[in-house]
Amino acid sequence: MPRTPNEYIIHILMESGHREEVRFPTIQEFQKWYSGELVPKAASHDFISVPIKNIQGEYMVVRPSRIVALRVEPVFSSSVERYQ
Structure with a gap:
C-alpha cells in the first residue's frame, strides 16, 4: 500500500541564489x-504573497520573475526531521 505524505516542503530557489522553504x-x-498565484504572474516584477501557514504572524513576498526553480519534497511521518 502506498504511503501518503504528511506534508510537502516547497523549496524556492531565487535568481540571487537565496533559498526559501515553505x-x-x-x-x-x-x-x-x-x-492560481504564481503561474499567472510568472513574468511579473510585482510582489506576490507566499503562504506560510505554519508560522503565525510571519509572511513572505517574492517577485515571481526572480524564481528560477521550485523543488517539491514530500515528508512522511516516518521521515527523519532535519529542520528542527
Missing part, C-alpha cells in the same frame, strides 16, 4: 497556490 499540508493546496 510547507503545504497537501499537494492540492500547493497546486492551488502555484496555478
Whole structure:
C-alpha cells in the first residue's frame, strides 16, 4: 500500500541564489497556490504573497520573475526531521 505524505516542503530557489522553504499540508493546496498565484504572474516584477501557514504572524513576498526553480519534497511521518 502506498504511503501518503504528511506534508510537502516547497523549496524556492531565487535568481540571487537565496533559498526559501515553505510547507503545504497537501499537494492540492500547493497546486492551488502555484496555478492560481504564481503561474499567472510568472513574468511579473510585482510582489506576490507566499503562504506560510505554519508560522503565525510571519509572511513572505517574492517577485515571481526572480524564481528560477521550485523543488517539491514530500515528508512522511516516518521521515527523519532535519529542520528542527
